Amino acid sequence: MHKKFDHISIEQKWQKQWKEQRIYDVGTRDKKREKEYILVEWPYPSGNLHIGHWHAFAVVDIYARAARMKGKQVLFPIGFDAFGLPAENAAIKHGKNPDIWTTENITYMTKQLESMGNSFSWDKTTQSTDPEYYKWTQWMFTQFFENDIAYRGTAMVNWCPGCNTVIANEQVHNGLCERSGDEIIRKEMPQWMLRITQFADALIDDLDTLTEWPEYIKEAQRQWIGRSRGAEIDFPLSTGDSVTVFTTRPDTLYGTTYLVLAPEHDLVQKHKASIKNWDAVDAYIRATATKDDVTRTKNEKEKTGVCLIGITAVNPANGESIPVYIADYVLKAYGTGAIMAVPAHDERDFAFAKKYNINIISVIDSETIDELPTTRVGVLKNSGPYDGMHSEQAKKAIAEHVGGRLTNTYRLRDWSIGRQRYWGVPIPIVYSPEGVPHSIPREHLPWHLPTDVDFTPTGEPPLAKSSELKERTERIFGEGWTPEVETMDTFVDSSWYYLRYLDTHNNETFCTQENQDAWLPIDVYFGGSEHTTMHLLYSRFWHKALYSLGLVAETEPYRKRVNRGLVLGPDGNKMSKSKGNVIDPDAQVTLLGADTVKMFLAFMGPYGEPGSYPWDVGGIAGIRRFLERVNGLHEHKISTQENTETTQLLQKTIQKVTSDIMLYKFNTAISALMIFVNHAEQHGLSHDSYQTFLRMLAPFAPHLAEELWSNEGNITSIHNELLPVADVTKIITKRTTIGVQINGKMRGTVEVDTDAPEEVVFATVTQDSLLNSRLTGEVRRVVFVPNKIINIIVQ
Numbered sequence: 001m002h003k004k005f006d007h008i009s010i011e012q013k014w015q016k017q018w019k020e021q022r023i024y025d026v027g028t029r030d031k032k033r034e035k036e037y038i039l040v041e042w043p044y045p046s047g048n049l050h051i052g053h054w055h056a057f058a059v060v061d062i063y064a065r066a067a068r069m070k071g072k073q074v075l076f077p078i079g080f081d082a083f084g085l086p087a088e089n090a091a092i093k094h095g096k097n098p099d100i101w102t103t104e105n106i107t108y109m110t111k112q113l114e115s116m117g118n119s120f121s122w123d124k125t126t127q128s129t130d131p132e133y134y135k136w137t138q139w140m141f142t143q144f145f146e147n148d149i150a151y152r153g154t155a156m157v158n159w160c161p162g163c164n165t166v167i168a169n170e171q172v173h174n175g176l177c178e179r180s181g182d183e184i185i186r187k188e189m190p191q192w193m194l195r196i197t198q199f200a201d202a203l204i205d206d207l208d209t210l211t212e213w214p215e216y217i218k219e220a221q222r223q224w225i226g227r228s229r230g231a232e233i234d235f236p237l238s239t240g241d242s243v244t245v246f247t248t249r250p251d252t253l254y255g256t257t258y259l260v261l262a263p264e265h266d267l268v269q270k271h272k273a274s275i276k277n278w279d280a281v282d283a284y285i286r287a288t289a290t291k292d293d294v295t296r297t298k299n300e301k302e303k304t305g306v307c308l309i310g311i312t313a314v315n316p317a318n319g320e321s322i323p324v325y326i327a328d329y330v331l332k333a334y335g336t337g338a339i340m341a342v343p344a345h346d347e348r349d350f351a352f353a354k355k356y357n358i359n360i361i362s363v364i365d366s367e368t369i370d371e372l373p374t375t376r377v378g379v380l381k382n383s384g385p386y387d388g389m390h391s392e393q394a395k396k397a398i399a400e401h402v403g404g405r406l407t408n409t410y411r412l413r414d415w416s417i418g419r420q421r422y423w424g425v426p427i428p429i430v431y432s433p434e435g436v437p438h439s440i441p442r443e444h445l446p447w448h449l450p451t452d453v454d455f456t457p458t459g460e461p462p463l464a465k466s467s468e469l470k471e472r473t474e475r476i477f478g479e480g481w482t483p484e485v486e487t488m489d490t491f492v493d494s495s496w497y498y499l500r501y502l503d504t505h506n507n508e509t510f511c512t513q514e515n516q517d518a519w520l521p522i523d524v525y526f527g528g529s530e531h532t533t534m535h536l537l538y539s540r541f542w543h544k545a546l547y548s549l550g551l552v553a554e555t556e557p558y559r560k561r562v563n564r565g566l567v568l569g570p571d572g573n574k575m576s577k578s579k580g581n582v583i584d585p586d587a588q589v590t591l592l593g594a595d596t597v598k599m600f601l602a603f604m605g606p607y608g609e610p611g612s613y614p615w616d617v618g619g620i621a622g623i624r625r626f627l628e629r630v631n632g633l634h635e636h637k638i639s640t641q642e643n644t645e646t647t648q649l650l651q652k653t654i655q656k657v658t659s660d661i662m663l664y665k666f667n668t669a670i671s672a673l674m675i676f677v678n679h680a681e682q683h684g685l686s687h688d689s690y691q692t693f694l695r696m697l698a699p700f701a702p703h704l705a706e707e708l709w710s711n712e713g714n715i716t717s718i719h720n721e722l723l724p725v726a727d728v729t730k731i732i733t734k735r736t737t738i739g740v741q742i743n744g745k746m747r748g749t750v751e752v753d754t755d756a757p758e759e760v761v762f763a764t765v766t767q768d769s770l771l772n773s774r775l776t777g778e779v780r781r782v783v784f785v786p787n788k789i790i791n792i793i794v795q
Contacts, residue, residue: 260339463487599627
C-alpha cells in the first residue's frame with residue numbers, strides 16, 4: 001500500500017547526521033578487514049552538477065555501500081580536477097579570476113554532491129589546484145626531467161587560435177577544437193614532452209595482466225598505441241641523401257613503385273630548390289596544415305598528393321628509379337614520416353597509384369595467397385632471387401639484403417604537456433643565463449602560480465608577463481636566470497590523484513609506501529568511455545614512469561575498469577541546451593528525492609556495459625511509487641507469522657540482489673526488490689524479514705532505509721549493519737537440464753537450478769572437464785536462453 005513521505009526533510013535530516021557522525025570517514029587502514037578501494041573519475045567543478053555526474057557517482061554509491069555492508073573497509077574518495085582550459089575560459093567569460101571562480105564552484109558543487117547522500121570518504125578529499133597537491137605534481141615532473149622521461153623537444157602540435165594554446169590530439173574532433181570549436185592549425189613548436197613512447201611496449205603487454213578489464217577497453221588502448229612490427233629501410237634519393245621508411249612488409253619491397261613523404265617532412269623543405277613544381281607543393285603543404293591527424297588518415301577519405309618533380313628515389317631491392325610524392329595521409333609523427341608504396345598489395349596505395357597513373361607490380365603469387373584478417377601473405381614472384389620463397393620467411397631475408405633494420409613503430413606519440421595558458425600547474429623549470437633548463441629543487445616547491453597576471457589569452461603564455469615570477473626566479477637562482485612560463489596539461493593533474501587520496505595530509509611525500517601497500521591496486525575504477533584512450537592511458541603511463549623510478553611498487557594502478565553507459569534526453573538524443581532536452585538533477589531531487597533519482601538511474605540498464613538510455617519520466621515516477629509502497633509495508637503488512645513461500649522468496653531475493661550488485665547489474669537487483677515487495681503486499685512478512693529487507697534496500701535508497709530502520713527503534717545506523725547473507729537451506733530449488741552448444745554444435749548438457757542466470761550456467765560449463773576441454777580459443781559471445789540452452793561462441 002502506498003504511503004507518501006517527505007523526502008526533503010528525511011534526506012536533509014540523515015545527511016546532516018551522517019556528516020556530523022562522520023560514519024563514512026576512512027581514517028587509517030584497518031588490516032583486520034578486507035579493503036575495497038573504489039575510484040570514480042574526479043569531476044571538473046563546473047559549478048553545477050548535471051545528470052551525468054549523478055549517473056557517474058550516485059549509482060556507484062550502491063556498490064560502495066554494499067561493499068561496506070559486507071564488512072569491508074571501503075575507500076570511496078571524491079575531489080576536484082580544477083585546473084585547465086574550461087575553468088579559465090569560464091572565468092574570463094564571467095569576468096572573474098580563475099581561482100575565485102573555481103573556489104566558488106567547488107563550494108557550490110560540494111553541497112550538490114552532498115545532496116546525493118553518497119557515502120564518499122570526504123576525509124580523503126583533495127583538488128588539483130591546492131598547492132599542497134600540485135607541489136607533488138611538480139616534484140614528479142622534476143624526477144621525470146632528471147631521468148630523461150620529461151624533455152624539451154620540438155613536435156608537430158595542434159594549435160587552437162580560439163584558445164590560444166596547444167591542445168592534445170584527443171581534444172581535436174573533425175579538425176576542430178572540442179572546447180572552442182575553432183579550426184585547428186598544425187604547426188611545429190618547441191614543447192615540453194613526456195616519453196610515453198618509451199613505455200609503449202609495457203602499456204600494451206601489461207594489458208594481458210588486467211584480466212578483470214573488459215576486452216573492448218584493452219583493445220581500444222592497443223589500437224591507440226598502434227604497435228607495428230617491421231623494418232626500417234633506406235631509399236637513396238637523387239639529391240644525394242636518403243629517406244628512411246618503416247614497413248611491416250619488407251617482403252614486398254620489390255613491388256615498391258613510389259615513395260610518399262609527409263608534407264611536413266624535413267627533406268621537402270631541404271630540397272625546395274630541386275623541386276620544379278614548388279608552387280603546387282607549397283600550396284598542398286599549407287592546405288594540409290589545417291587538417292588534424294584523424295581527418296588526414298581516415299580510410300574512406302579520397303587520397304590526394306603532389307609529385308615532387310625533380311626528385312626521385314631508388315628502390316634498394318632492384319635499383320630501379322621511382323617517383324616521390326607528398327600526401328596528407330602520411331604523418332610526420334608516425335613511423336619515419338615516409339612510406340614505401342606497394343600498390344598491388346595495399347588498398348590505399350592501389351587507389352593512389354590508379355589516380356596518378358603509377359606503375360603496379362604484383363610480387364605475391366595470387367594462387368598461393370593465404371587470407372588473413374589484416375594482411376595477405378603467400379609465395380613471392382617478381383622478387384629476383386626470392387621468387388618462390390614464402391613471404392613470411394622473406395621479410396627478414398629481404399630486409400637484411402638491403403641493409404634494413406628490424407624494429408617496431410607506434411601510432412602513439414610522446415605526450416606534449418606544455419600549455420600557453422594561465423590556469424594550470426607551473427612547469428617547475430628555470431633556465432640559466434646560457435638557456436640551459438634546470439629543475440626547481442624540492443625546497444622551493446610548490447612553485448606557486450603567480451597572481452600578477454593578465455590571463456586574457458593572446459598566444460603568448462600569460463606567465464611571461466608576470467613580474468613576480470621573474471623576480472622570484474632571480475631572487476632564488478641569481479641574476480639572468482629566467483622561469484619557464486608554460487603550464488601543464490590538465491591531464492597531468494588527473495594522472496596520479498588516486499595516489500594522493502591515500503595520503504592527503506602528508507607534507508613529506510606524495511604517498512607513503514605503507515599507504516600504497518595498504519590500499520593499492522585500486523579494486524575497481526568507474527569512469528566514462530570517452531576517457532579510455534585519454535586519461536586512462538595517460539594515468540597508466542604515469543604510474544609506470546613512477547614504477548620505473550622505484551616510487552610505486554605496482555606496475556598497474558587499476559585492477560578492474562568499468563565504463564558506464566550514457567544517459568540520453570527524453571527524446572532519445574544526447575542532452576544539450578540547444579535541443580532543450582537537458583534534465584536538471586537538482587529539480588528532480590527537489591520533486592522526487594535523491595533516493596528516487598539514484599534508483600532510477602540504476603534501473604535504466606546494466607551499469608558496466610556500453611549503451612545509452614533515454615530519460616523516462618514515467619519510469620522515474622514508477623520508482624517513486626515503489627519507494628512509497630516500501631514506506632507503507634510496516635504499517636499494513638507486518639505479521640507475527642510468515643508463510644514458507646515468503647521466507648523462500650526473501651532468501652532468493654537476498655541471493656539475487658547481493659550477486660547482481662557485485663556484477664554492477666543494479667537494474668535487475670532492483671527488479672528483484674520490486675518482486676519481493678509485490679509478494680509481501682499480498683502475503684505479509686515477519687518483523688525480522690522486514691528488517692532484513694531494509695538492509696537489502698539500504699545501498700539503493702539510503703535515506704528512506706535509514707528512516708525506516710530508525711523507526712524500528714534501532715539506535716545505530718543501518719549503514720553500519722551487515723548486508724544479509726542468503727540461507728540456502730531455506731531455498732527450495734528445482735533443477736533443470738541445459739543444452740550446451742559450442743559454436744552452434746551440441747556438445748553436452750549441464751544440470752543447474754531452474755532460472756539460473758547466464759553467469760551461473762557458464763561457470764557450470766567451465767567446471768565440466770569434458771565441456772571445458774572443448775572451449776579452445778577466446779570466448780567472443782554467449783547466446784543464452786534461460787532453462788533451455790547456452791551457445792558459447794569461441795574463436
